[in-house]
Amino acid sequence: MKRRFKKSNYFPCKMDQLKTDLKEQYFKGSPDLSSKIIEQQNNGCIIIFLDYLVDKQHLFDKVIKELQDTSELSNESIKEAIPISGVKEEKELENIGDELLDGGVCAYIEGEQQALTIPIPRVEARQPERAETESLVFGPQISFTESIDINLNIVHKRMNTDKLKVEKFVIGDTVPSEVRLVYLEDIANEDNVKEMRSRLEQLKVDDVLESSTITQYIEDNSYSIFPQFLVTELPDRFCYSLKEGRLGVLVDKSPSGVIAPTNFLSYFQSTEDLYTRWNMGAFIRVMRFVAMFASITLTPVYVAALTFHYEIIPEAMLVSLGHSRSRVPFPPLLEALILEIFIELIREAGARLPTKVGQTMGIVGGIVIGQAIVEAGFTSNILIIIVAISALASFTAPSYLMGSAIRIIRFPIIVLAGLWGFLGIVFSMAFIIIHLIKQKSLNRPYLAPIYPTQPKDIDNSVIRLPFLFSNKRSYSNKPKEIKRFPKPPKKKKSDIDE
Amino acid sequence: MQSQLQIPIDKKIKAVYLFVVLHALQMGVGVVGLPRVVYEEAKQDSWVSVLIAGIALHIVIACIVFILNSYKNTDIHGILAQIFGQKISKVLSMVFIFYFYLMFISILLNYIEFVQVFIFPKLSTGFIASLLIFLVIYAVYGGVRAAVGSSIVFFFTTIWMVLLLIEPIFLMRAEYFLPVLDNSPQDIFSGALKTSYSILGFELIWVLYPFIQDKKNVAKYSHFAMLFTIILVMYVTVVAIGYFSPKHLEMKVWPLFTMFKIITLPIFERFDVISVALWLMVVIPNLILLGWMISYSCKRVTGLKQKHCLHVFMLIALIVATFVDKREYVNILTDYVGQAGIFFGLTLPFLLLPFAIYKRVKGNKS
Incomplete structure (x- = not known):
C-alpha cells in the first residue's frame, strides 16, 4: 500500500x-x-x-x-x-x-x-459444512470455508506434526490478502518449494480475489485449457496431497485450497479411491479414464461415421440408425452441435438457477425438451443417448475444472470430425497429446508417469493397489522421502490344514 | 561448430527411451507395404530376408554405438568434423541432413497417399500435409523432450494394434510357406535389401546420442529396439504370407491395411478406415523426430536459429507435398530413400569405423 x-x-x-x-x-x-x-x-x-x-x-x-x-x-x-x-x-x-x-x-x-x-476483530465466517462441488459418498465430508484461520485450523488438526511448515505471504496492492504456503518439510521437494515461493513473491496484482484466480496468475501455461494446479475444497484431499509431497496454497477469503505440482492423471483421482477397498478403487479409477475417453470421442465418432464413413457401422445398427435419422433435416455435425449446446445450456442453467426452481427446470429442460426434440425430428434418439452419456461421463472427473475442460475440448473435436471424419478426430487427439506432453506443472512434467515413463508409479496414477504393495509416494513430485512406510513383513505361508 | 556438446541436464533423456524412440522412428509407413515389397523378391522365403536384414541391423547398430562411444559427447556432425575438418564435414553433414529431409518428405507423402486411397480420395495433398506439418512444428517447438515424449506416448497409444492381426493369424495357411528356402540366395538377399526402407530410422541415434544421460546403457537399449522392430516386421510379414495367397499378396499394395479390413468388432463393421486414421499416430512420431533432427542438425551445422531452420524446412516440405501428388513420384522417392538408406544407414558406419578404431588405439597409447 x-x-x-x-x-x-x-x-x-x-x-x-x-x-x-x-x-x-x-x-x-x-x-x-x-x-x-x-x-x-x-x-x-x-x-x-x-x-x-x-x-x-x-x-x-x-x-x-x-x-x-x-x-x-x-x-x-x-x-x-x-x-x-x-x-x-x-x-x-x-x-x-x-x-x-x-x-x-x-x-x-x-x-x-x-x-x-x-x-479484537469480529470474524464473520461460515462454519465448515459438507462439501458441495466435490462430494464424497464415503469418507470425510467437511469442506474448507472462506476464512483462512478456520482452514488452517482444519489442516493443522488433520496433520498435527511439527513437520508441517506454513509460510505467510501478503499479496495484493489495493486489497491485500493473506496467502499461506503449506507443505511437509521432510517430504516436499526443495526445488518445488523454492519455485512456488518465488512465484508467489513475484506476484504483483491488485487483488488475488480467490484461490482459483491465484492459480491462473502463477500457473506455468496460462493459455492452456487444462488446469495445471488442482483446486479442491476438500481438506482430506488437500492433506493427502501434502503427504504425497505436494505443496498446498491457502488463500484468505477463498473456500478452496490449491495443490501443486499436479499431473494430468491426478485430476482423475479421488481420495475416495483410497477409502474404498483397493479392488473397488482400482475399478472406479479405471472407469473414470474410460469415461473421459468416451466423453471426448463418442459424439465425434458418431458425427464422423454418419458424415463420411457409413461402411464402419455394423449392419444391425445401420437399420435403426437410418430409421431414427431419416426424419432429421440437418447434417450430423449440426445435429450433434445443437444437442451438445443444449446439454451445456441445461448444465449452465442448473448451476445458475436457485435450488428451488432448479429441479423443475431440470425436468422440463432435460426430459420434456429432450423428448420433444426427438419427436419433432430434430435429432435422432441415438444421438440423444450418445450426448447424454458423454455429458454424464464428463462429470465423473473428481476435479470440476478438468471435467469442464473435457466438455469444452469436445466441441472443436466434433467440428473437426464433421469436416474430416476420423482423420479429424485422430488429428485433434494427436494435438491434445502433444499439448499435454509439452505442458508443465510447477516445472514438473504434466503427463508423468506416462512420460517421463515411470512404471512403478502405476499404483499412484492409473490404478490402485493394496497398501501392502503400494507403500510409495508418487515419483513425479520428486519427494525427499519416497517411502510412505516400510513394507510389512511377509506372512509365513502355511499349508492348507496346519 | 563445437565438436564436444554440453547438453544441460534438464534436456537430457534416459537411455531407456531409446528403446521406444528408435523403434518408433523405424515403424511407420514402410511396414504397411513391406510384405508385398519383400515378397516380390523372395516369395515364400521373405521371412528369411527379414531375418537377414535383422542380423545386419544388429551389426550396424553395434558399429554405430562403438563409434559414438569412442568419440564421447558428440554427434555425427562433430565426428565428421573431427575426421574431415570443418569445411568438408559441413558439406557431408548437409548431405546427411538432406537424406533425412528426403526421408521426412517420403514418409509425409506416403501417409497422405494412405489417407487419399482409404478415406478421402478428394482431400487435397497440400491440406493433409499442412495438418501433419502443423503438428510437427507444434511438437518440435517443445524441444528434444517433447519430440522424444511424443514418440513414447504415441507408441503406447498405438502398440495395441499388433493385437488386431489375431484374426488373420487364425486364417493363415501353412502351405503358403512351402517349399522352404526354394528361392535363390540372390532373391533372398535382394529381399533383405528391400526391407531397408521399413527399418530405416535407427540413424537417429547419430544425433540423439549426446542427449542421453546414462551412456553405458545405449548399446543395450538400442539393440532391444532393433530386436523389437525386427520381431514386429517379421510378425507382419509372416502373417501376410500365411494369410494371402501368393498371387493375392503381389496385388495388394498395402497388405497390412488389407488385413485390417477383415476385422469386425461389434461396434465397427470395418476397421481399415479407423486404422488408417490411427496410423497418423504411428507416423507423426516419425515426422516429429525427423523434424527435430533436421532442424537441430541444421542449427549445429549452419549456426542458424533452430526455429528458422524448422520453418524453412517445413515450408519447403509443404510446397513439395502440394505439387508432388502422383503415385509414381512418391514411389520413385521412396525407392531413392530406401537406396540412400542402404548407404547412409548401413554402409556409412563401416566407413567411419576405422577412424574410431584409430582414435581408440591412439587414446589407449597416450
Whole structure:
C-alpha cells in the first residue's frame, strides 16, 4: 500500500484531536468511526474503533472494563491488564488506521508518546459444512470455508506434526490478502518449494480475489485449457496431497485450497479411491479414464461415421440408425452441435438457477425438451443417448475444472470430425497429446508417469493397489522421502490344514 | 561448430527411451507395404530376408554405438568434423541432413497417399500435409523432450494394434510357406535389401546420442529396439504370407491395411478406415523426430536459429507435398530413400569405423 502520510511521530496530542484527524485524514469522514472517552481522576483515555469490524463482546468485557478498572492509566499498565495478545504501540497515524481496518481498537492516553492498538476483530465466517462441488459418498465430508484461520485450523488438526511448515505471504496492492504456503518439510521437494515461493513473491496484482484466480496468475501455461494446479475444497484431499509431497496454497477469503505440482492423471483421482477397498478403487479409477475417453470421442465418432464413413457401422445398427435419422433435416455435425449446446445450456442453467426452481427446470429442460426434440425430428434418439452419456461421463472427473475442460475440448473435436471424419478426430487427439506432453506443472512434467515413463508409479496414477504393495509416494513430485512406510513383513505361508 | 556438446541436464533423456524412440522412428509407413515389397523378391522365403536384414541391423547398430562411444559427447556432425575438418564435414553433414529431409518428405507423402486411397480420395495433398506439418512444428517447438515424449506416448497409444492381426493369424495357411528356402540366395538377399526402407530410422541415434544421460546403457537399449522392430516386421510379414495367397499378396499394395479390413468388432463393421486414421499416430512420431533432427542438425551445422531452420524446412516440405501428388513420384522417392538408406544407414558406419578404431588405439597409447 502506498504511504499517504509523512513518516513522523504524530504524538503527543489531544484525545479529540486524534479522533478528528483519524476521521478526516485517514477515513475521509467515515460515519462508522466510534469512540469512547474513559475519564479517570488524573487523566483520560480515548478508545477509537470501527463499529462493524470489532467484536463488541470483547470490546466491553475485555477492553473498556479493564480500562475502567485500572487505577493508574499508562501504556504499560494497560498492556498488562488487557488479556489479549497482539497489543502494539504505534506512533504513526497511518499504522493506527491500518490496525483499525483489520479490526483493532486504538487506545490513547492523553500525554503519552504512543497509542496502543488492541486487535479484537469480529470474524464473520461460515462454519465448515459438507462439501458441495466435490462430494464424497464415503469418507470425510467437511469442506474448507472462506476464512483462512478456520482452514488452517482444519489442516493443522488433520496433520498435527511439527513437520508441517506454513509460510505467510501478503499479496495484493489495493486489497491485500493473506496467502499461506503449506507443505511437509521432510517430504516436499526443495526445488518445488523454492519455485512456488518465488512465484508467489513475484506476484504483483491488485487483488488475488480467490484461490482459483491465484492459480491462473502463477500457473506455468496460462493459455492452456487444462488446469495445471488442482483446486479442491476438500481438506482430506488437500492433506493427502501434502503427504504425497505436494505443496498446498491457502488463500484468505477463498473456500478452496490449491495443490501443486499436479499431473494430468491426478485430476482423475479421488481420495475416495483410497477409502474404498483397493479392488473397488482400482475399478472406479479405471472407469473414470474410460469415461473421459468416451466423453471426448463418442459424439465425434458418431458425427464422423454418419458424415463420411457409413461402411464402419455394423449392419444391425445401420437399420435403426437410418430409421431414427431419416426424419432429421440437418447434417450430423449440426445435429450433434445443437444437442451438445443444449446439454451445456441445461448444465449452465442448473448451476445458475436457485435450488428451488432448479429441479423443475431440470425436468422440463432435460426430459420434456429432450423428448420433444426427438419427436419433432430434430435429432435422432441415438444421438440423444450418445450426448447424454458423454455429458454424464464428463462429470465423473473428481476435479470440476478438468471435467469442464473435457466438455469444452469436445466441441472443436466434433467440428473437426464433421469436416474430416476420423482423420479429424485422430488429428485433434494427436494435438491434445502433444499439448499435454509439452505442458508443465510447477516445472514438473504434466503427463508423468506416462512420460517421463515411470512404471512403478502405476499404483499412484492409473490404478490402485493394496497398501501392502503400494507403500510409495508418487515419483513425479520428486519427494525427499519416497517411502510412505516400510513394507510389512511377509506372512509365513502355511499349508492348507496346519 | 563445437565438436564436444554440453547438453544441460534438464534436456537430457534416459537411455531407456531409446528403446521406444528408435523403434518408433523405424515403424511407420514402410511396414504397411513391406510384405508385398519383400515378397516380390523372395516369395515364400521373405521371412528369411527379414531375418537377414535383422542380423545386419544388429551389426550396424553395434558399429554405430562403438563409434559414438569412442568419440564421447558428440554427434555425427562433430565426428565428421573431427575426421574431415570443418569445411568438408559441413558439406557431408548437409548431405546427411538432406537424406533425412528426403526421408521426412517420403514418409509425409506416403501417409497422405494412405489417407487419399482409404478415406478421402478428394482431400487435397497440400491440406493433409499442412495438418501433419502443423503438428510437427507444434511438437518440435517443445524441444528434444517433447519430440522424444511424443514418440513414447504415441507408441503406447498405438502398440495395441499388433493385437488386431489375431484374426488373420487364425486364417493363415501353412502351405503358403512351402517349399522352404526354394528361392535363390540372390532373391533372398535382394529381399533383405528391400526391407531397408521399413527399418530405416535407427540413424537417429547419430544425433540423439549426446542427449542421453546414462551412456553405458545405449548399446543395450538400442539393440532391444532393433530386436523389437525386427520381431514386429517379421510378425507382419509372416502373417501376410500365411494369410494371402501368393498371387493375392503381389496385388495388394498395402497388405497390412488389407488385413485390417477383415476385422469386425461389434461396434465397427470395418476397421481399415479407423486404422488408417490411427496410423497418423504411428507416423507423426516419425515426422516429429525427423523434424527435430533436421532442424537441430541444421542449427549445429549452419549456426542458424533452430526455429528458422524448422520453418524453412517445413515450408519447403509443404510446397513439395502440394505439387508432388502422383503415385509414381512418391514411389520413385521412396525407392531413392530406401537406396540412400542402404548407404547412409548401413554402409556409412563401416566407413567411419576405422577412424574410431584409430582414435581408440591412439587414446589407449597416450
